[in-house]
Amino acid sequence: MKLLIVESPAKAKTISKYLDGAYEVKASVGHVRDLPKSNKKAIDVELGFIPHYEISKGKEHVVSEIQALAKNADEIILATDPDREGEAIAWHLAELIKEAKVKTKNIKRVTYQEITKEAIEEALKHPREIDMNLKLAQEARRVLDRLFGYDLSGLIWKKVRYGLSAGRVQSPALRIIVEREREIKAFIPEDYWTISGEFKTEKKVNLSLICEEEPRQEKEAERILSEAKNKEWNIVDIKETKVKRAPKAPFTTSTLQQAASSRLGFTPSRTMGIAQKLYEAGHITYMRTDSVSLGAQAVLSISTFIEKEYGKENLTVRTFKTKSKNAQEAHEAIRPTHVEKENAGSNDDEKKLYRLIWQRTVASQMSDADVLRTKILANIHGATIPAFSANGSRTLFPGWLLADPDAKGDDVELPKVSVGESVDLISIEAQAKQTQPPSRYSEAGLVKELEKRGIGRPSTYASTIKTIIDREYVEKIGSALKPTDTGEVVSTFIENNFAKYISDEFTAEMEDELDDIALGKAQYIRTLKNFYTPFTKDIKEQEKSEKATNLGEADPKFKCPKCGGSMIIKLGRGGKFLSCSRYPECDGALMMDGTEIKKDEPIGLHPETGEPIFVKVGKYGPYVQLGDGSATEKPEEIPVEVQEGKKKKKISKPKKIKPKMASIPKEKPLSEVTVADALVYLSLPRTLGTHPESGKIITANIGRFGPYVAHDGNFRSIKIPESPYTIELSKALELLAQEKKPRGFAKKKK
Ligand SMILES: [Zn+2]
Secondary structure: OEEEOOHHHHHHHHHHHHOOOOOOEEEEOOOOOOOOOOOOOHEOOOOOOOOOOEEEEOOOOHHHHHHHHHHOOOOEEEEOOHHHHHHHHHHHHHHHHOOOOOOOEEEEEOOOOOOOOHHHHHHHHOEEOHHHHHHOOOOOHHHHHHHHHHHHHHHHHHOOOOOOOOOOHHHHHHHHHHHHHHHHOOOOOEEEEEEEEEEEEEOOEEEEEOOOOOOHHHHHEEEEEEEEHHOOOOEEEEEEEEEEOOOOOOOOOHHHHHHHHHHHHHOOOHHHHHHHHHHHOOEEEOOOOOOOOOHHHHHHHHHHHHHHHHHHHHHHOOOOOOOOOOOOOOOOOEEEOOOOOOOOOOOOOHHHHHHHHHHHHHOOOOEEEEEEEEEEEEOOOOOHHHHHHHHEEEEEEEEHHHOOOOOOOOEEOOOOOOOEEEEEEEEEEEEEOOOOOOOOEHHHHHHHHHHHOOOOOOHHHHHHHHHHOOOEEEEEEEEEEEOOOOOOOHHHHHHOOOOOOEEEEEHHHHHHHHHHOOOOOOOOHHHHHHHHHHHHHHHHHOOOOOOOOOOOOOOOOOOOOOOOEEEEEEEEEEEEEEEEOOOOOOOEEOOOOOEEEOOOOOOOEEOOOOOEEEEEEOOOEEEEEEEEOOOOEEEEOOOOOOOOOOOOOOOOOEEOOOEEEEEEEOOOHHHHOOOOHHHHOOOOOOEEEEOOOOOOOOEEEEEEOEEEEOOOOEEEEEEOOOOOOOOOOOHHHHHHOOOHHHHOOOOOOO
């Protein structure tokens, strides 16, 4: 038996159809191994940044199936996608097959740009070894991103707020959005006037003309208006220019995402999902590429098609050059696999995207369009005001626009006039306008910007944007990306303390170095070391820096609703708010617009003690509080999650009872918290009983790292389905008896 492995079931289905039973085709369903989640120790830095992989959750079954099939295979072909990611998956599969003690040494790698019968058959004629440089480049990216994200996120947790994150590509992308927002805020609009007039030619044909200048002063606009009236107008010039319009290069990932956004309204991730389907069904070439070139065979068949369909005069074979330097990865542009198929796809979205790709590809090999542009200029006698003009255009020769008519735009016909001809002014008006701030990026616009700045690669654009939206650092308003308060604070913190690491230059250089690893021109260890040594030093340096929870003084017009004192801007879960500068002595708070945050009304009373129960929002998120804190007695212990780090505040003066508080689970909407819920939350920390050996008490609680049981300074996480509200002593003892795992450390595989 011959075994061929790909990553997606859809691809497996298409290929197996082509191979007609010659191979058993199996899908790995994406990655099978990865670094353990959220753990830096997954990488052995000292030994040379060696990653310790583990089989991804839920993939155990697929892996053992592949291993079993491999045992009976005489030949194993790894046919994953033709890029670094695909090469890495192939390598992981090969490693796992070797681990299963499979005797066959015949494991080979094949690649192809399109899933067509011809391409697959051709690829199978040229099997090769796994390209370790490509695999190392992928590994370096993975390790780099993990180290960067882990260390920087950790610092942000301490300095800004728990649970926030930073990423090597994600943070520069966020910075670009935040910078644009600052430009918008700093923008001072200016007034200007547009002046338009309606005229009639000698032949009594209507002609609309617009003033060539847009005055910034109302006085000037009024002057033009009054000069224009009751004067004799003439056509003073007619300019005709023949312009050539050349077609654009075939699609790369980035340009496809942009065109699909502007023409079809698709987001980049939607575009990529649809493109993947078209690729797997064999309709288009591989969709993750930064190449604009077309293969020789493809150019030949496209040319033949154009000649037949549009005639020889419309054919102009063109070569497009790719800027990208990863030559051996530089695939082809995204194009149809069979140009004769003008339509393909199994649903509306697929059909639309296919059509777009088809049009762009065919147009790229067609002749320039010739367009005649006409400009008519008119003015009053003596020309004491700027000229008025109208622009027209007419397509003389459509060329490539035949294949892509949507790119054409409408012809604008102007009435026939001649120089010197007089025209009658019928009406004229000035419109007051204001200059507009730069607009926010759309997702596709951001992709374009990222590519321009050399940040990220075709495989990362869509996922980077998705991450900053999912993390709620950026929100979408219509199609525009706007930073949230949290996004702004996080970005500002990183900009102030780690500017270098999220700069365009650094990020782009890093991508270049990864490309060099792929080309075998740079070393894995040296590249990582060059980054990591100074990076850890800088992180350490910043450990001493001040917390960024205080975002500055509030406008002095806002006073504390409780004590009348000044206010400070802070970042809460729900965004920025104003907090009394005397916090925690005074907990007066306002929303950013000055309305008071009502946290003084209890949601109800405790059924037994009659004490009021409040829902409040504190530094570490929403919590419930029992009692209003007016009782004075011995201070009680503060629950872990509302302590300020390790520093326990010594309460010296009047012995006010610290009221009992408990976190509200993040997923619970605050408005829905009932007294019954509050009682459950307030049941923590729960005493479960005493330990049979030590005699010391065992408690359950929720801390910064989630639910846990504690005994004599020993902690164990409580995992679902157990809960700190319900866990029993016996189960807690079981957990405590388990050997303490270093947090998330990679388990050694057998
Ligand atoms: Zn106050």
